[in-house]
Amino acid sequence: MEPRISVVTLAVRDLAASRRFYLDGLGWGAVVDVPGEVVMVQVGAHVVLSLWDEAAFAAEVGPVARGDGVPPLTLAHNVATPAEVDEVLEAARAAGAPVVSAARTREWGGYSGYFADPDGFRWEVAHNPGPVGRLLLP
């Protein structure tokens, strides 16, 4: 099995709220948009983000574990400069992100902050000046 992620699918509790946040708020375009079912956005050359209604997700994958705290994953959006980190976090705030954590310098040498989407999924907005950071920028 070659190392490759084609789709990141998030189980969302209110697809209309997710749609408002990602499409209307952040201004992203959908490659698939089926009200009440799924919204898909291209987020890389061969990568799609899928926002899937939780009931449909649970029917195929299984009941979703919930509890107090954050979901056990983050999605990072890397940018070329620290200033862009602050700009993107501000854009997320303007789009209605329910949580925005200001960026700070990280011990690995970068600069990053977080915002949450309507389901609490955390996005890290990051500038990474190291070799992995250079690999990530298109």
Add this chain to the structure above:
Amino acid sequence: MEPRISVVTLAVRDLAASRRFYLDGLGWGAVVDVPGEVVMVQVGAHVVLSLWDEAAFAAEVGPVARGDGVPPLTLAHNVATPAEVDEVLEAARAAGAPVVSAARTREWGGYSGYFADPDGFRWEVAHNPGPVGRLLLP
């Protein structure tokens, strides 16, 4: 904010077990490998999968929600033919995946099955003959 995922980070409870599964079992190579902290694997042209020790994850992002059920996301690995779906699921089983769900034909026209990694994160192995599927193949 442009639509782009740079890194998918999973909070893992036993990094040594994750390392055995992904690196030794599936044979993936790491771009970063710090025992007890993090393993990173390149999974796309500008995309990295990060397996991050849960304690470190929680210290930066927050306590992780746990409960009965599956994590609220899946990662899909798309392939070019239905036969490859079965081959990859078998490779995951041979690598020690604790759960493997046989592939089946899906109502959206494709063919897919799932396996779980040591933390229960579900990977969907999929063949999608439609336009989104063609977009996903490198």
